[in-house]
Amino acid sequence: MSPSLNVVIVGNGVAGVTAARTIKEKNPETQVSIYTDESHHYYPRPRLYEILSGEAKPQEVYMFSEEWYKNRGINVQLGKKVLRIQTELKELLLEDQSIVTYDKLLLANGGHSFIPPIKGAEKTGVFTLRTIRDALTIKAFTKKTKKAIIIGGGLLGLEFASSLRNLGQQVTVVEIFPRLLPRQLDQDGATILKNRITSRGIDIVLGAKTVEILGKNTVSGILLDSGKEISGKLILISAGMRSNTKLALEAGIKVNRGIVVDGRLRTSTKDVYAIGDVAEFKGTVYGIIPAALEQAMIAAANILGTEYNVYAGTIPSSTLKVVDVDLTSVGLVNPEEPKYEEIKKEDKKKGVYKKLVLDKGKIVGAILLGDKKGVTAIRKLIAQETDITKYKDSILQDDFDYKKVASLTQHLPHGSVNS
Secondary structure: OOOOOEEEEEOOOHHHHHHHHHHHHHOOOOEEEEEOOOOOOOOOHHHHHHHHHOOOOHHHHOOOOHHHHHHHOEEEEOOOOEEEEEOOOOEEEEOOOOEEEOOEEEEOOOEEEOOOOOEOOOOEOEEOOOOHHHHHHHHHHHHHOOEEEEEOOOHHHHHHHHHHHHOOOEEEEEEOOOOOOOOOOOHHHHHHHHHHHHOOOEEEEEOOOEEEEEOOOEOOEEEEOOOOEEEOOEEEEOOOEEEOOHHHHHOOOOEOOOEEEOOOOEOOOOOEEEOHHHEEEOOEOOOOHHHHHHHHHHHHHHHHOOOOOOOOOOOOEEEEEEOOEEEEEEEOOOOOOOOOEEEEEEEOOOOEEEEEEEEOOEEEEEEEEOOOOOHHHHHHHHHOOOEOHHHOOOOOOOOOOOHHHHOOOOOOOOOOOOO
16 A cells, blocks of 8 residues: 555545544555535534524534644645546546545545425425534524424424524424334333423424425415414424435446445445445445444545455444433334333433333343433443343332443444444
8 A cells, every 4th residue: 555545535524524534543644635515624413503593603513623634634625515526537526627636535425404395395484404504594594583393303303493492483393203203212202202392382293294385485384284284484394314426426336325335335436435424335324423433434444455344334323412301312222023122211200211122131222311321331231232131120220330230341342432
């Protein structure tokens, strides 16, 4: 391997920046450049609600300072949109018509907000929120309105609902599923979360599909499939994301829902890799931070060619605050087969709910809502596949001493990282 290997990364989200950092740590001689159409340095997307609510300015949510990149020799080119990849020439064409050459290319250009086919979605007052620019635009718009509707009751949708409530908006969340956070919670946990959210003055409508956004040119509300109308001048669609596959597709790189990668995170084209929200591995686009981190570290090693690490998938995992309520959801939380055993503990008064899913005495899934105690220990127990049969009657008690089982665990492997 030449000491001056030239690695170009498209995208400055968590995946791209983690890969750049890892490459530089493993081989400081490697040239690493990041090109992004964003005008801001990398910021964790879950912190966008702080921009929206006015709690933070853009620079305050940056993960790293300008100096951090300079000290590591990572060349970040902000506001530089890549128009085309010319794989046979190993070149990128930028929007300003300049050409960038590479030895190895890493696509980490993320995804975009998905807008379901709802009639009237093009009207003024309809927004999605995925970037700092989006957050600032919506925040400015709230000065003209008092009623907001969020379409989508996922993790980000609920956070955005809380931010808009903090800005003095009357907020209604409309979720197509019969419960909140269907991927992260079960029915019992979702009910407790719903009660905690509604107690803050946020209305929640479940099992409802939005069929039309009402109003002439500017929105006035929405029409549900039940025939019910909800009024609102600001509509925020939070219905998940889709991978940014256009660049790869036009370059002849194999694409399905995301850019298709193998266990080394290689695409169908030589010397081109893909990671994060844009990558699809074994039919799955993970779209979660733990997967982005794990893929970034594995791709970095494989790009350098000093070691061959293989990606095998990531256990679904999220740890964050939802409307100021701590939530950790890991692994299989809604098992459908009878072979799994479930242990639950709930305190409706405090709004606390805990559940473990066991397979032959080993934890394969966990929900911890409203209580952070034991999160790290339980993650370790899942990662190490520890048999907790003799503790199952006491492990969810408030006074359980996790040090009892800590001796059975070792260090967390890559991928069990908080998102």
